[in-house]
Amino acid sequence: MEILQDLENRGLVQAITDREGLSEQLQSSQVSLYCGFDPTADSLHIGHLVPLMMLKRFQKAGHKPIALVGGGTGMIGDPSGRSTERSLNTEEVVDGFSEAIKQQISKIVSEEGEENPIVVRNNKEWLGQTTIIEFLRDTGKHFSINYMLAKDSVASRIENGISFTEFSYMLLQSLDFLKLNQEENVTLQIGGSDQWGNITAGMELIRRSRENQDEEVKVFGLTVPLITKADGTKFGKSAGNAIWLDGEKTTPYEFYQFWINTDDRDVVKFINYFTFLSQEEIAELEEEVKNRPENRVAQKRLAEEMTKLVHSEEALVQAQKISDALFSGDLKQLSGSEIKQGFKDVPTFEAIKEEVGLVNLLVNAKISPSKRQAREDIKNGAIYINGERQQEVDYKVDANDRIEDTFTIIRRGKKKYYLVNFK
Known part of the structure; x- marks a missing residue:
């Protein structure tokens, strides 16, 4: 099945700048695409899994995925989707976060023997070398204040106030798109629905930067929907805490249990979003949810797929062993490391x-x-x-x-x- 059609069938497309043009390019050639991940912590959390899975889906379809770690933009802070200013971390802290996230992305998206392995880059490579004069002359001159004020990420913050630091974030992300277009031939940027303004600004910068060139460059933007649970709460939180992809911060057992506890109303949607199961198998699991919800077959399959992907087959087996021991009460079969996982939060x-x-x-x-x-x-x-x-x-x-x-x-x-x- 054509990649865009599959994404739409799974409910993973919020908006596309030019669906027909993108579909044609995806079917006629290998497309280089990117998604950015700002290092705001030393680990990604499950809210990042949708864009990671998007990169992996394009990779499996034969395209070239690039993950951009925001070692430069992470020093600034993205105002998108926020009502208040982010607190700024030191360069040393951001560098540490960036390296940790780079390792995580490579582990989750790459596969042994992959013909088109993921490329992970850090925008500090160019943002850290760009002078303020170069930035204002080569990037800032292409954007009017009115254009920037019209973007939701900025407009939503005007009433409460936005610093020039965060106001400039859109231009920095636009410069990322331009640099990756020039150096990696990236023609598609993907991101969450709150990134639409930043993505289209990047497309505008590429267009304006190439106005005097004979060859027109077609670039595209695609956003995925904001994920919410059926009860209206934000996806990715459990008892107020983030579910991290780092096994030291959220153990594989806790990670497994998060998915096991998925609401019946959400489980099929999440299987579509996060797994690579076929539509035929998903339809069978949907029937299980409708007819035999007490068996939680769909939740178990979701938990298995996600724990294997983010951690490992061994971690999945361990998580299942802990779950079985707690259910049966036969706790003597557990090892010390399994006890630490399963009873991490008990007194x-x-x-x-x-x-x-x-x-x-x-x-x-x-x-x-x-x-x-x-x-x-x-x-x-x-x-x-x-x-x-x-x-x-x-x-x-x-x-x-x-x-x-x-x-x-x-x-x-x-x-x-x-x-x-x-x-």
């Missing part, structure tokens, strides 16, 4: 490696509020050690209860988990 108590009475441990770890309540909890069968119920009030927790001689998982009631870390 943790550090204890000395010695035999300790269960009642005292429950009180000291603040699992039960008092010794009397601890005894009642034990007698009533509310206390589980590593998944096994313990109803002996005089029970001693010793080395036999320590997984890898370090961790003991205590559950009180049905869902309240606590981790004891023996040092």
Whole structure:
């Protein structure tokens, strides 16, 4: 299937500057395209997955993807989609963020043996070498203030105020498009729906810069829709926290669980957006959602595909093992590293490696509020050690209860988990 048609079928196209012209170019030749990623943190989050997957889709269709890390623009801050000014990071911090993001992008988008591997560039290469005089003469002269004020990214900020720093961001991104057009023959820029103004400004700069040349250069812009969940909340947040692509910031287990918990109303849409499953298989999963939603077959498939893609097959197996252990209560099968993942956010108590009475441990770890309540909890069968119920009030927790001689998982009631870390 032609790439544009596939994207439209999946609901991944918000707007195109010239659909017919772009479709013709995509079918007649290899197209070089780019998407920018500003380094505002030391990791991308799942909100970045749609543009990353877009680059990968074009790559699979035989085109040349370029990811542009904004080591230069990241020093400025994009006003698009924001109501307030961004806080500025130091050059050293932005450089560190840029390198981390470069590694992430290469890992996710590139595949071994790929004929057209992704190219990752950093716009600090040229923005860091451009003088203010060159910028004003060669870029600024092509844009009127009225033109810039008409762009949504600027117009939406006028009332609350926008600094000249952020006001100039549009020109810097336009210069990126021009440079990549000149150096990499990039003719297509993609981005989120909030990037439409910046993308079309870049197209305008390319057109004006080549006005005196005989050959007309056709360039295009394509945006993807803003992703929201069925309940109206912003995609990519879980309990107020971002879901990062870095396994140290969001563990593969947490990442897997995020997708497993996808709302039935969203899961088919997300499978279209984020996976490479065929439309036939997606239709089968949609039937599962309609007829047997309790099995969560679609959610499991989505979680499997995304965890493999962002982390690895091994990480997926580990995440599934943790999930199965928590569901079955058989926690002794978990390794120390798996316990760290699965119980990352539960209350943790550090204890000395010695035999300790269960009642005292429950009180000291603040699992039960008092010794009397601890005894009642034990007698009533509310206390589980590593998944096994313990109803002996005089029970001693010793080395036999320590997984890898370090961790003991205590559950009180049905869902309240606590981790004891023996040092």
